[in-house]
Amino acid sequence: MIAIIDYGLGNxxxxxxxxxxxxVSSLITSKxxxxxxxxxxxxxxxxxxxxxxxxxxxxxxLDILNDRVLNDRVPVLGICLGMQLMADSSEEGFRTGLGxxxxxxxxxxxxxxxxxxxxxxxxxxxxxxxxxxxxxEFEDQRFYFVHSYHLKCAENEDVMAExxxxxxxxxxxxKDNILGVQFHPEKSHKYxxxxxxxxxxxx
Amino acid sequence: xxxxxxxxxxxxxxxxxxxxPINAVxxxxxxxxxxxxxxxxxxxxxxxxxxxxxxxNIASECFMPFCYGGGINRLDQIEKIIELGTEKVCINxxxxxxxxxxxxxxxxxxxxxxxxxxxxxxxxxxxxxxYINGGTKDTKLHPVEYVKRIESLGAGEIFLNSxxxxxxMAGYDLDLIQMVSGTVSIPVIVCGGAGNLQHFKxxxxxxxxxAVSAGSFFVFQGKRxxxxxxxxxxxxxxxxxxx
Numbered sequence: 001m002i003a004i005i006d007y008g009l010g011n012x013x014x015x016x017x018x019x020x021x022x023x024v025s026s027l028i029t030s031k032x033x034x035x036x037x038x039x040x041x042x043x044x045x046x047x048x049x050x051x052x053x054x055x056x057x058x059x060x061x062l063d064i065l066n067d068r069v070l071n072d073r074v075p076v077l078g079i080c081l082g083m084q085l086m087a088d089s090s091e092e093g094f095r096t097g098l099g100x101x102x103x104x105x106x107x108x109x110x111x112x113x114x115x116x117x118x119x120x121x122x123x124x125x126x127x128x129x130x131x132x133x134x135x136x137e138f139e140d141q142r143f144y145f146v147h148s149y150h151l152k153c154a155e156n157e158d159v160m161a162e163x164x165x166x167x168x169x170x171x172x173x174x175k176d177n178i179l180g181v182q183f184h185p186e187k188s189h190k191y192x193x194x195x196x197x198x199x200x201x202x203x
Numbered sequence: 204x205x206x207x208x209x210x211x212x213x214x215x216x217x218x219x220x221x222x223x224p225i226n227a228v229x230x231x232x233x234x235x236x237x238x239x240x241x242x243x244x245x246x247x248x249x250x251x252x253x254x255x256x257x258x259x260n261i262a263s264e265c266f267m268p269f270c271y272g273g274g275i276n277r278l279d280q281i282e283k284i285i286e287l288g289t290e291k292v293c294i295n296x297x298x299x300x301x302x303x304x305x306x307x308x309x310x311x312x313x314x315x316x317x318x319x320x321x322x323x324x325x326x327x328x329x330x331x332x333x334y335i336n337g338g339t340k341d342t343k344l345h346p347v348e349y350v351k352r353i354e355s356l357g358a359g360e361i362f363l364n365s366x367x368x369x370x371x372m373a374g375y376d377l378d379l380i381q382m383v384s385g386t387v388s389i390p391v392i393v394c395g396g397a398g399n400l401q402h403f404k405x406x407x408x409x410x411x412x413x414a415v416s417a418g419s420f421f422v423f424q425g426k427r428x429x430x431x432x433x434x435x436x437x438x439x440x441x442x443x444x445x446x
Binding site: 021119144146186188189190193 | 232235237259262263264265266267268287288290313315437438441
C-alpha cells in the first residue's frame with residue numbers, strides 16, 4: 001500500500017488520481033498505524049518550509065516518518081516542498097528540516113533586467129546526473145515546475161538530476177531509499193505518470 | 204463553462220454546448236496539453252459562487268497545471284479554489300471593481316497564483332475598451348491604461364482576450380497584443396481568434412505575447428464547426444516556435 005502523507009499541504013487528490021490511473025491504489029493518511037503498514041511513502045507539498053515542518057510536527061508525523069524512512073528504509077518520494085523538507089534547512093524559514101538529504105534550500109535570486117521571474121513556474125527539462133530507475137527516458141521529456149526555492153545538496157552524490165533556470169539547480173535527489181523531485185509529476189501528464197510508475201515498480 | 208457545461212461563444216455571444224468539463228479534461232490529459240484554463244462565463248452576472256465540486260473534480264482529474272476563473276470577488280473563494288488543487292486563479296470583473304482584492308490575493312497567495320483577465324472590444328468609434336461582466340459593461344478604459352494598473356497591483360500574469368475575435372478563428376488581434384505586451388513586463392497570455400498554427404507563431408513573434416491560448420481552435424472542426432477536441436502533437440508545437 002502506498003501512503004500519501006497528509007500534513008495539510010499539497011495536491012493530494014492529483015497524486016492519488018494519477019496513481020489510480022496507473023492502476024495503483026493509495027491511501028491519503030496522517031495516521032501512524034497506516035504509515036507503519038505502508039510499503040512506500042509519498043511526501044507531497046506546496047507552500048512554505050516552516051509551515052510544512054510545523055504541520056509535520058503538529059500532525060505527530062515526525063517520529064513515524066523518521067522511523068520508517070531511516071530505520072525501516074522504506075522507499076519515500078518527496079515532491080516539491082516535500083523534497084525541500086528533506087534537507088537540513090531552508091532560507092525560506094527558521095525551522096530545521098528532516099535532514100534526510102544534507103543540504104539547504106536557497107531562494108532563486110536574479111538581477112533586475114534578467115527577465116527571470118521568481119517563482120520558477122514553467123514546463124522545463126531535466127538532465128539526469130546519476131543513473132537511476134525513477135526518471136523515464138523519453139525524447140522531449142519535460143516536467144512542470146513551480147517553486148521559489150531550490151535544494152543545494154551538500155553531497156554531490158545525492159544529486160540525481162539538474163535543470164536550468166538562469167543557472168543549473170538540482171531538480172531531483174536520491175540517497176538509498178530516499179528520493180525527491182522538485183517538479184510535480186502529478187502535473188506533468190505522461191512524464192509524471194511514468195515516474196510514478198517507476199517509483200512503484202522499481203523501488 | 205456555463206451551468207456546469209462547457210460552451211464556446213462567438214464574440215462572447217451564442218454559447219454552444221460542447222461537452223462535459225471532466226470529459227474534456229480527460230481528453231486534454233491524453234493530448235498532453237500544457238495548461239488548462241476554465242472560465243465560468245456567467246458567474247459574475249448571475250452572482251453565483253464558484254462550483255467547488257466541479258473545481259475539485261477538475262483539479263483531481265487534471266494532470267497538468269490548471270487555472271480557474273469566473274465570478275471571483277472574495278479572498279475566501281480564492282483560498283478555497285487553491286486548496287482544491289488549482290494552480291492559478293483568474294480574476295476579471297473584480298480586478299476593476301475591487302482592485303484591493305488583487306493586491307490582497309497576491310500578498311496572501313503569491314503573484315504567480317493570480318492571473319488577471321482583460322476582455323477587450325472596440326467601441327462604436329473603433330477604439331479599444333476594456334469590458335467587464337462577461338463583456339457587457341464598458342469600463343471606458345483603454346487596455347494599455349488598464350493593464351498598467353493591473354501590473355502595479357502585483358498580478359502575476361495577464362490573460363488578454365479579444366471579444367471581437369472570440370470564436371471567429373480569423374487570427375489574433377496582433378495590434379492589441381503588441382500594445383499590451385509592450386506596456387507591461389509581466390507575462391501576457393493571449394486568447395481570441397486563433398484559427399491555425401501560424402496564428403500562434405504570429406502572436407508570439409509579432410505580437411510579443413508570452414503565451415498563446417485557444418478555445419474554438421481546439422474544439423471545432425471544419426466549416427460546420429463540428430465538435431471534435433484536438434490538440435497538436437508536441438513536436439509540431441516545437442516546430443512552430445522553433446525559429
